[in-house]
Amino acid sequence: MENILDVRNLNVTFDTYGGVVHAVRGVNFSIKKGETLAIVGESGSGKSVTTKAIMGLVAKPSGKISEGEILFDGKDLAKLSDKQMQKIRGKDISMIFQDPMTSLNPTMKVGKQVMEGILLHQKVSKQEAKERAIELLDLVGIPNPEARMNQYPHQFSGGMRQRVVIAIALACNPKVLIADEPTTALDVTIQAQILELMKEIQQKMDMSIIFITHDLGVVANVADRVAVMYAGKVVEMGDVDDIFYNPQHPYTWGLLGSMPTVENESEKLVAIPGTPPDLLHPPKGDAFAARNDYAMQIDFEEQPPMFKVSDSHYAATWLLHEDAPKVDPPTVIKKRMEKFSKGGDRV
CATH class of the missing domain: 3.40.50.300 (P-loop containing nucleotide triphosphate hydrolases)
Known part of the structure; x- marks a missing residue:
């Protein structure tokens, strides 16, 4: 189409x-x-x-x-x-x-x-x-x-x-x-x-x-599809299932971690530290680097391209580069991904 x-x-x-x-x-x-x-x-x-x-x-x-x-x-x-x-x-x-x-x-x-x-x-x-x-x-x-x-x-x-x-x-x-x-x-x-x-x-x-x-x-x-924006850029794009079941960008992890759920009211919400950058002077590298616990040196020096995760799923993070260290999402995000994949409500 x-x-x-x-x-x-x-x-x-x-x-x-x-x-x-x-x-x-x-x-x-x-x-x-x-x-x-x-x-x-x-x-x-x-x-x-x-x-x-x-x-x-x-x-x-x-x-x-x-x-x-x-x-x-x-x-x-x-x-x-x-x-x-x-x-x-x-x-x-x-x-x-x-x-x-x-x-x-x-x-x-x-x-x-x-x-x-x-x-x-x-x-x-x-x-x-x-x-x-x-x-x-x-x-x-x-x-x-x-x-x-x-x-x-x-x-x-x-x-x-x-x-x-x-x-x-x-x-x-x-x-x-x-x-x-x-x-x-x-x-x-x-x-x-x-x-x-x-x-x-x-x-x-x-x-x-x-x-x-x-x-x-x-x-x-x-x-049907989701575009995640940060500091004036699309940092992740995918089908709604891609974003909820298999998020790849640390910013998307942060958004999911800060979302309250009905099923577990006692579950701790994870706040994203810091504040967005000043777009009068956009950062040289990845705009999310200063707030990213998983940031590498290259994040502060060069903007990441959109890496292909699947035919429908793309994310702009150096963590998807073939030479990057393997990093898993935070525990709270992994729990939510597991819940979603088992058919649990997303809200």
Whole structure:
């Protein structure tokens, strides 16, 4: 199956008073039709900036795509003007943001906000747009959608507001949906409902989803493939089973070790020591070296390439070099890998 979206050697920089911040550094990934790719990592790893670059939403003039290609539907989105991107944004590629209250206009009725994109991108009458908006609100599980079309965002609960935002994102049947931590502001019960809703809609519409999160528990439930980002780079990429059953990068080990599990509440969580590097001055070698208990001299001198683990699994760590010493994951990670491989829940 062909890739619907191809990101190649993407670099995004921001000019600041302190200098140039290299927020995204040589990112590569692709996504196929109907597939869900999760991008995970700590805050500041470059997840949101990467997807905002795809949407053409990098803050200008300070921010820019300094290098790379974003190939979609025969076009390089990195080379399109703002006016050209307006025809794609919301129609072919849509985005759900983290906080629905900052995405919705508090002074505009919900129905009008759902209709806005339909009227902009599709040649339909106002009545047809209204009927489509009612259908969408019903699709995302809002009861009595016809009456609620005339209500304002403050009259909806947090979970219902997020459903409205999803309805807006789906208004023009996009080929790719980008979800930027869409459940972070919601409680656990509502979070599960929203994730289930997104999976159902994806199957109905055969849509590709890029799901940004720092929560590996969410990843386990929604993703087909996972890209682990650190300091503006993808450090590990694989199928969801590769990442949970056979992680290779020490940073991925750290993320898995810091994830609480339901089965063993007494199990100690492992914190990743230190802090991410300053991307005003990116490190010469592996950006994770200073926080890595397994770092070798070469980690401080040279960035590792992406080593192939399997046809679906790649990791950028010198530990995979043929001359590197054999290193096993920490005990807590090995226990979790064994639990996962025996069919235990990942969350």
